Amino acid sequence: DIQLTQSPSFLSASVGDRVTITCRASQGISSYLVWYQQKPGKAPKLLIYGASTLQSGVPSRVSGSGSGTEFTLTISSLQPEDFATYYCQQLNSFPLTFGGGTKVEIK
Amino acid sequence: EVQLVESGGGLVQPGGSLRLSCAASGFTFSDHYMDWVRQAPGKGLEWVGRTRNKANSYTTEYAASVKGRFTISRDNSKNSLYLQMDSLKSEDTAIYYCARYISGHQGCDYWGQGTLVTVSS
Numbered sequence: 001d002i003q004l005t006q007s008p009s010f011l012s013a014s015v016g017d018r019v020t021i022t023c024r025a026s027q028g029i030s031s032y033l034v035w036y037q038q039k040p041g042k043a044p045k046l047l048i049y050g051a052s053t054l055q056s057g058v059p060s061r062v063s064g065s066g067s068g069t070e071f072t073l074t075i076s077s078l079q080p081e082d083f084a085t086y087y088c089q090q091l092n093s094f095p096l097t098f099g100g101g102t103k104v105e106i107k
Numbered sequence: 108e109v110q111l112v113e114s115g116g117g118l119v120q121p122g123g124s125l126r127l128s129c130a131a132s133g134f135t136f137s138d139h140y141m142d143w144v145r146q147a148p149g150k151g152l153e154w155v156g157r158t159r160n161k162a163n164s165y166t167t168e169y170a171a172s173v174k175g176r177f178t179i180s181r182d183n184s185k186n187s188l189y190l191q192m193d194s195l196k197s198e199d200t201a202i203y204y205c206a207r208y209i210s211g212h213q214g215c216d217y218w219g220q221g222t223l224v225t226v227s228s
Contacts, residue, residue, distance in 0.1 A: 001150075001171075034214035036152075040150075043204055043218035050212065061182065075108045087152050091212040096154040 002026055002090050006099035012107045017078045021102045023071045023088035032092040035064055035073045038101075039084045046084075048073065078104070109133040109217045110195075111205050116222030123195050123226075129188040129205030129219055137183040140208040142215055143190050145201035153201070158188070173199075184225045207213065224228045 003026040015021050023033065030049040036044035046055045051071055061076045075082055083106055088099040088102035115127040129141070141164075149208040157168040158179045167179050178191040188205050202223050206215035 032212045034212075036214075038152075043206075043221060044215075045218075046214045046216050049214040051208075055214075055216065089152070089154070089214070091214065094168050096157075098152045098154065101151045 001095055002029060002093060002097055004088055004090055004097055004099035006086075006088060006102050009100060009102060011102060011104045013078050013104060014079060014107045015078055017107075019075045019078055019104060021073045021086055021088075021104075023066075023073070023099050025069045025071075025090055025092075028068045029090045029092035031063075031067045032090060033066070033071050034089050034091060036086045036087045036089065037082075038087065042089065080106075109207065111207065111217055111219035111220055112205050113203065113205055113219040113222040116197075116203065118225045118227065119195055121185045121195060121197060121226055124191070124193045125195065125224060127190040127192070127205075127222055127224070129190075131186045131188065131207070134207070136181075136186040140210055141179075141181065141188045141209075142203045142206045142208045143179060143188075143217070144206055144218075145199075146204070147198075147201045150201075155190070155203070160210070192224070197210075197226050200224060200226045 005024045007022050033051045035048040038044045052064045085101045085103045112130045142157045156179045159166045176194045180206045182190045202221040204221045205219045208219040
């Protein structure tokens with residue numbers, strides 16, 4: 001199985017900060033990686049697919065990059081609605097796997 | 108408007124069975140892959156399984172943790188997805204989400220609100 005390691009697992013930041021979350025795969029997954037945002041008590045929301053393509057309706061301050069084994073999710077200027085938990089998921093091979101999550105909290 | 112609504116969750120004893128349903132609307136159900144994803148209380152997301160679309164003969168895939176115990180099916184005439192869960196264990200306790208998967212490695216773009224399954228004696 002492909003393991004995804006997210007770092008950090010917890011991030012404390014202020015409104016307006018630039019934040020970057022990393023997702024590392026245990027083997028190459030090309031660009032078959034997606035990012036989700038999840039708020040407490042809610043279902044996940046798709047942010048990025050194909051490692052770097054913004055899902056419709058997602059603000060442009062959110063971006064993704066990477067290929068192979070290392071990927072990043074960046075929020076260029078953190079807004080109050082961005083405080084949430086973020087997950088990466090690989091779609092390269094079964095079983096599909098998620099990273100452990102990164103919780104972004106208000107400093 | 109795309110909507111996914113899960114139902115069927117509840118309390119079940121270890122070794123028991125439960126069937127979850129997911130009612131879909133707002134899109135051509137048979138054209139789409141559908142996934143089940145679960146989340147144990149206070150934990151991260153875990154992919155459970157998938158059924159592909161009509162063009163791919165509705166074939167299925169499962170996570171190793173549920174293979175042989177869980178069965179994904181669909182009734183396209185009712186726009187409904189199902190998850191039959193047998194031989195349930197305490198570690199199956201979770202919120203179960205159904206989600207529409209966009210083929211071509213584009214992820215799950217719509218999710219239901221989830222239904223809670225608790226396995227306990």
